[in-house]
Amino acid sequence: MTDSVFFDGIIKILFVCVIITAAYIITTKNLITLVRVYALQSLTLVCIALALYWYEGAAILLAIALITLVFKVIVIPYFITTVQEKIRIKRDIEFHFLSPTSSLLLSLGLMLLVYITLSRIFQDTLAKGSIGTPLFFGAVIGISLVLMGMMVTFSRKKAITKVLGYLSMENGVLLFGLFATELPFIIEFLIIIDLVILILLTTILTVGIDSTLEEYHNRLHRFYLWEEQEEAP
Amino acid sequence: MILVAYVLCAVAALVLVAISRTHRQMNMAAIGLGLLFGAITGYILLCVQVPVDTFMVGNGYFFIDHLGLFEVIVATVIFTLAAVYARGYVENLLISGELETGSLKLFYAAWCLLELVIVLAFYSDNLALFWIFAEMTTIISAMLVAILSAKENIDAALKYIFVASVTMLFAFVGLIFLFEIARSTLGTGTLNWTVLIKHASAFPPGMMIAAFTLIFIGFAAKSGIFPFHTWLPEAHAKAPSAVSAVLSGVLLNVGIYGIIRVFAIVHQTPAFTTVTPLILLFGVLSIAIAAISMLPEKNLKKLIAFSSIENMGILLIGLAVATPLAIFWVIFHIMAHAFTKASLFFSTGILHRQYRSHLSADAPDDIHDVFRFQPLAAWGIILGGLAIIGMPPFMVFFSKFFILLSLGSLSLWVLALVLVLIFIATAAIGYFVITTFTRVTPPGEPVDLVAYQTPLSMKAPIVILLALILILGILFPAGGCTFIGQIVTELGF
Numbered sequence: 138m139t140d141s142v143f144f145d146g147i148i149k150i151l152f153v154c155v156i157i158t159a160a161y162i163i164t165t166k167n168l169i170t171l172v173r174v175y176a177l178q179s180l181t182l183v184c185i186a187l188a189l190y191w192y193e194g195a196a197i198l199l200a201i202a203l204i205t206l207v208f209k210v211i212v213i214p215y216f217i218t219t220v221q222e223k224i225r226i227k228r229d230i231e232f233h234f235l236s237p238t239s240s241l242l243l244s245l246g247l248m249l250l251v252y253i254t255l256s257r258i259f260q261d262t263l264a265k266g267s268i269g270t271p272l273f274f275g276a277v278i279g280i281s282l283v284l285m286g287m288m289v290t291f292s293r294k295k296a297i298t299k300v301l302g303y304l305s306m307e308n309g310v311l312l313f314g315l316f317a318t319e320l321p322f323i324i325e326f327l328i329i330i331d332l333v334i335l336i337l338l339t340t341i342l343t344v345g346i347d348s349t350l351e352e353y354h355n356r357l358h359r360f361y362l363w364e365e366q367e368e369a370p
Numbered sequence: 371m372i373l374v375a376y377v378l379c380a381v382a383a384l385v386l387v388a389i390s391r392t393h394r395q396m397n398m399a400a401i402g403l404g405l406l407f408g409a410i411t412g413y414i415l416l417c418v419q420v421p422v423d424t425f426m427v428g429n430g431y432f433f434i435d436h437l438g439l440f441e442v443i444v445a446t447v448i449f450t451l452a453a454v455y456a457r458g459y460v461e462n463l464l465i466s467g468e469l470e471t472g473s474l475k476l477f478y479a480a481w482c483l484l485e486l487v488i489v490l491a492f493y494s495d496n497l498a499l500f501w502i503f504a505e506m507t508t509i510i511s512a513m514l515v516a517i518l519s520a521k522e523n524i525d526a527a528l529k530y531i532f533v534a535s536v537t538m539l540f541a542f543v544g545l546i547f548l549f550e551i552a553r554s555t556l557g558t559g560t561l562n563w564t565v566l567i568k569h570a571s572a573f574p575p576g577m578m579i580a581a582f583t584l585i586f587i588g589f590a591a592k593s594g595i596f597p598f599h600t601w602l603p604e605a606h607a608k609a610p611s612a613v614s615a616v617l618s619g620v621l622l623n624v625g626i627y628g629i630i631r632v633f634a635i636v637h638q639t640p641a642f643t644t645v646t647p648l649i650l651l652f653g654v655l656s657i658a659i660a661a662i663s664m665l666p667e668k669n670l671k672k673l674i675a676f677s678s679i680e681n682m683g684i685l686l687i688g689l690a691v692a693t694p695l696a697i698f699w700v701i702f703h704i705m706a707h708a709f710t711k712a713s714l715f716f717s718t719g720i721l722h723r724q725y726r727s728h729l730s731a732d733a734p735d736d737i738h739d740v741f742r743f744q745p746l747a748a749w750g751i752i753l754g755g756l757a758i759i760g761m762p763p764f765m766v767f768f769s770k771f772f773i774l775l776s777l778g779s780l781s782l783w784v785l786a787l788v789l790v791l792i793f794i795a796t797a798a799i800g801y802f803v804i805t806t807f808t809r810v811t812p813p814g815e816p817v818d819l820v821a822y823q824t825p826l827s828m829k830a831p832i833v834i835l836l837a838l839i840l841i842l843g844i845l846f847p848a849g850g851c852t853f854i855g856q857i858v859t860e861l862g863f
Binding site for chain 1: 535536
């Protein structure tokens with residue numbers, strides 16, 4: 138009993154952490170912080186997976202935690218930071234349609250909407266009690282994270298910020314998968330594939346062909362502040 | 371074990387691309403891969419009892435049924451012809467400096483990889499596995515779009531990746547739903563299509579609607595359905611024409627294939643009645659947005675790309691009707707559209723080489739004296755255009771006609787609306803062809819244009835495809851009919 142209460146408490150704290158990081162990703166303009174917050178968010182997911190493992194004891198959760206730790210907390214943030222240093226953009230101040238405040242408000246609305254929709258869909262399962270309340274909240278936060286990530290992807294201009302939005306969406310899918318059902322092996326495999334895809338994607342961007350980046354280069358060229366560096370593809 | 375043969379061939383082709391030095395050699399590897407895939411597929415078609423599900427003993431990750439085989443046949447034909455076409459096309463891209471020599475290896479490697487991944491996607495039994503392969507086709511084909519050294523190509527590729535990947539994540543959430551549904555009804559969670567379709571009638575409808583809607587969002591974006599079609603005209607217009615043909619003829623089918631598979635599951639449940647109006651709505655909206663965008667379009671490639679959106683809408687309408695007859699013609703239309711659209715993109719590529727090399731990419735095509743310079747491409751566009759709008763002897767006529775006929779049994783008002791929209795799309799193609807192809811420099815005035823010597827490798831695929839859609843339209847073999855009939859039965863309609 139104490140175990141279960143303790144577990145509930147821990148999970149709730151971790152959920153709050155996830156939401157805070159998501160809010161930060163939506164509003165921040167500093168790209169380096171953005172990557173760090175993303176790493177933090179992934180770390181929170183690792184903690185959640187570990188807490189679930191401790192509670193349920195399914196070995197697959199441990200494997201997921203490990204993979205997330207290696208790729209999402211260490212490799213990808215490191216990779217993106219390196220890329221950023223190479224192309225020297227520090228800030229993405231261009232918000233396409235939404236200002237930070239309105240996107241925060243919108244994401245609040247989205248979370249409520251997701252809560253209502255999911256409680257309808259899971260009505261039967263909830264009543265039967267096969268899905269507990271923390272698990273249900275996990276699913277809600279997972280989906281909300283997906284939608285918030287999508288908002289970042291579509292409202293920011295720079296490709297790298299879009300990539301981070303996508304990564305955050307993917308975190309949401311992972312969270313939803315953790316809570317909605319027992320994960321099959323295939324999802325693990327999928328995560329790796331997704332990461333490979335993203336690394337590929339960012340490499341394409343690194344070569345220096347992001348549209349806004351090119352404008353940036355041209356501007357620097359004009360004032361002789363930038364010397365062309367040939368990057369090995 | 372047949373899948374291993376596919377993989378081995380692809381690996382061999384990749385190695386050949388890696389060690390070859392000239393464009394010719396790499397191209398031969400790509401053509402060879404297409405032919406080999408064709409041979410293996412032909413072997414399966416003739417000598418193997420389909421459906422097969424015993425590739426990897428003990429698990430059901432892959433299987434071959436008639437639908438998968440059908441899609442692979444279509445894909446193989448288009449890939450082989452596109453590789454032949456690329457021989458002349460890519461060479462000219464190299465000469466004009468639009469493609470750097472250094473990117474050539476990457477281009478052909480991505481080409482061979484894409485071919486393999488698409489085949490594996492169509493042979494996937496496990497839906498999550500199919501999802502992964504579909505996602506990989508997005509990335510690899512985006513690389514093929516981005517390969518030209520122009521900024522617009524990168525923009526188009528990025529847009530493609532972001533729209534398709536972001537929506538595909540929703541599809542994945544839908545798959546998790548489906549997994550949970552299977553777990554709660556069957557006891558063990560599974561995403562194997564063969565298992566799901568067997569037990570589909572027991573699935574709870576509420577969850578099924580949610581699962582289908584999410585999966586639909588993902589695969590609709592992959593096949594360019596409104597409102598996720600925004601990437602499609604950009605990517606198709608900016609890609610090299612050989613790639614555009616593959617994008618339109620094969621990659622759009624990947625999305626539709628996913629929708630058909632999941633829809634077949636939903637069709638067994640009571641959720642079916644809720645879902646069909648949704649599909650019908652998006653089908654009609656896609657046709658509408660395509661028809662309206664086509665009318666003022668001045669760029670031939672974009673016009674044809676929008677026509678792809680229109681045809682995807684027609685496929686969705688056929689699905690929404692969901693009678694065995696409609697599904698039969700949906701399957702038929704997949705093939706008809708793929709062949710016709712590939713031939714159109716091939717012809718466009720020739721015109722593109724002739725007229726566009728000195729223009730910026732977004733400018734309207736400055737096409738004139740087309741019959742003097744490129745008579746074959748002009749006739750290719752005219753005949754292909756007639757075929758795609760559904761003129762009688764060609765394949766598309768039959769599928770369009772019967773899909774619309776079965777729509778009429780559902781609702782006459784929707785049919786009337788769709789007919790008007792299709793008429794607008796038809797008018798747009800006709801208007802474009804009439805206005806641009808009649809531009810002739812008066813005799814006596816100098817023409818500052820050198821005729822582009824179209825190599826045979828670029829002409830042959832057009833002729834072959836046009837002949838194919840004409841012959842298959844006039845005499846479709848009886849074996850083909852039973853084959854498609856078997857697909858419909860296997861899907862449970």
